[in-house]
Amino acid sequence: MSKKKAAATLDPPASEGMSDAIFIKGARANNLRNVDLKLPKNQLIVVTGVSGSGKSSITMDTLYAEGQRRYVESLSSYARQFLGRMKKPDVDYIKGICPAIAIEQKVTTSNARSTVGTLTEIYDYLRLLFARVGKTYSPVSGEPVKKHEVSDVVDAMLARAPGTRIQLFAPLPYKYADRELGQELDLLLQKGYTRVEIEDELLDIQDLLENEDGRLAQKLGELEDTSILILVDRFAVKPEDDDHIRRMADSVQTAFYESEGECLVDVVGGERLAFNNRFELDGMTFLEPSPQLFNFNNPYGACPTCEGFSMVMGIDENKVVPDPGLSVYEGAIACWKGDKYGLWLEAFLNSAHLFDFPVHTPYQDLSKADRRLLWNGNEHFRGIREFFGELEEKTYKIQNRVMLARYRGRTLCSGCEGGRLRKEATYVKVGDHAIVDLVDLPIDELLYPSGAAHDEER
Numbered sequence: 001m002s003k004k005k006a007a008a009t010l011d012p013p014a015s016e017g018m019s020d021a022i023f024i025k026g027a028r029a030n031n032l033r034n035v036d037l038k039l040p041k042n043q044l045i046v047v048t049g050v051s052g053s054g055k056s057s058i059t060m061d062t063l064y065a066e067g068q069r070r071y072v073e074s075l076s077s078y079a080r081q082f083l084g085r086m087k088k089p090d091v092d093y094i095k096g097i098c099p100a101i102a103i104e105q106k107v108t109t110s111n112a113r114s115t116v117g118t119l120t121e122i123y124d125y126l127r128l129l130f131a132r133v134g135k136t137y138s139p140v141s142g143e144p145v146k147k148h149e150v151s152d153v154v155d156a157m158l159a160r161a162p163g164t165r166i167q168l169f170a171p172l173p174y175k176y177a178d179r180e181l182g183q184e185l186d187l188l189l190q191k192g193y194t195r196v197e198i199e200d201e202l203l204d205i206q207d208l209l210e211n212e213d214g215r216l217a218q219k220l221g222e223l224e225d226t227s228i229l230i231l232v233d234r235f236a237v238k239p240e241d242d243d244h245i246r247r248m249a250d251s252v253q254t255a256f257y258e259s260e261g262e263c264l265v266d267v268v269g270g271e272r273l274a275f276n277n278r279f280e281l282d283g284m285t286f287l288e289p290s291p292q293l294f295n296f297n298n299p300y301g302a303c304p305t306c307e308g309f310s311m312v313m314g315i316d317e318n319k320v321v322p323d324p325g326l327s328v329y330e331g332a333i334a335c336w337k338g339d340k341y342g343l344w345l346e347a348f349l350n351s352a353h354l355f356d357f358p359v360h361t362p363y364q365d366l367s368k369a370d371r372r373l374l375w376n377g378n379e380h381f382r383g384i385r386e387f388f389g390e391l392e393e394k395t396y397k398i399q400n401r402v403m404l405a406r407y408r409g410r411t412l413c414s415g416c417e418g419g420r421l422r423k424e425a426t427y428v429k430v431g432d433h434a435i436v437d438l439v440d441l442p443i444d445e446l447l448y449p450s451g452a453a454h455d456e457e458r
């Protein structure tokens with residue numbers, strides 16, 4: 001391509017940012033001699049030429065190199081430390097270029113866990129994204145899991161109207177197995193606490209201890225499921241008083257310490273707010289997001305059942321249901337046939353009306369929930385898993401071994417349902433999506449994955 005001839009037509013329009021083409025001017029990587037090139041965007045472009053004509057010099061060493069370099073420069077210094085330094089390609093300029101990725105032509109057999117996402121390294125950026133901005137939600141309540149700092153508690157108190165009276169409590173942790181409760185209360189008294197709350201009643205520790213055979217015994221007799229709250233401090237909200245705010249912070253710190261990470265803010269005559277400085281909610285402890293947590297090539301992040309491979313040896317759904325066009329009634333479940341095993345199907349069909357199972361719907365058209373039900377069973381019938389479980393219990397019977405062998409195959413891991421990551425990683429979401437949901441999407445949907453979260457639950 002002659003540089004002169006091309007230059008006349010190749011100057012990008014003034015508003016090149018909006019342009020629908022990429023302009024390369026004066027590319028000199030390797031043996032290229034000042035090549036100018038205009039490439040339309042959103043098109044599949046094939047670069048051909050004899051060996052040594054500079055195909056990869058213009059595509060990889062110029063175009064991709066610059067796209068990748070600009071992308072990396074746009075990242076924070078934190079993210080950049082995970083990526084190598086990029087060299088600026090030898091070119092006058094490239095305009096209209098977007099962040100770029102390259103999928104190289106290579107034969108790779110090194111890792112059976114590889115996916116397009118990992119080979120292109122897009123997954124590495126997703127991991128960083130989830131580790132940095134991901135929010136953790138409890139699968140029990142759906143509420144965000146937050147680790148509270150002292151300042152969160154103080155801010156919550158200061159958000160109340162000046163003069164609001166507040167009691168700060170610390171739940172007494174149940175760890176005094178070797179110690180009598182009386183001794184524990186005695187210890188609290190020595191530490192300077194005077195009151196505890198038991199069953200919504202504020203009680204004087206001294207009174208409780210002196211009246212051992214009466215109230216304490218009665219109150220604390222069956223204390224297994226009663227919680228004791230230590231009254232740590234009381235104050236009125238004074239947002240202008242720095243000394244007062246410091247005292248609040250000290251008391252919150254103390255409450256966290258006494259309870260091993262929890263405190264309760266009781267707004268007198270109002271609500272009661274719970275805080276904890278552990279990464280916990282709904283009785284579960286969560287893992288703080290890190291790039292390793294989202295790495296299924298790493299034992300820390302990988303699903304423990306399938307070790308990140310997403311498949312395990314098990315009962316193969318395709319073998320159990322070889323013709324998904326059949327309904328359950330028509331015999332879609334191949335293993336539930338014959339005099340003996342057919343009884344399982346009979347039992348299912350006899351109870352299906354109790355939970356409105358669509359027995360005449362082809363297996364392939366059943367909802368995910370119905371299919372899962374068929375496999376897992378319920379209180380009315382025993383599912384396919386239990387059927388095979390029973391066979392496995394009696395593998396000394398040759399016919400059971402034959403049955404198992406017939407239906408065994410590589411199947412989707414039930415631990416992660418093919419997501420490859422440990423459960424905890426799926427509690428972390430960015431814009432409503434877990435990383436395992438994103439990698440499941442076709443690329444065009446991945447661009448705007450708005451509907452994905454509302455699909456059937458996984």
Ligand SMILES: [Zn+2]
Binds near residue numbers: 303416
């Ligand atoms: Zn798994």
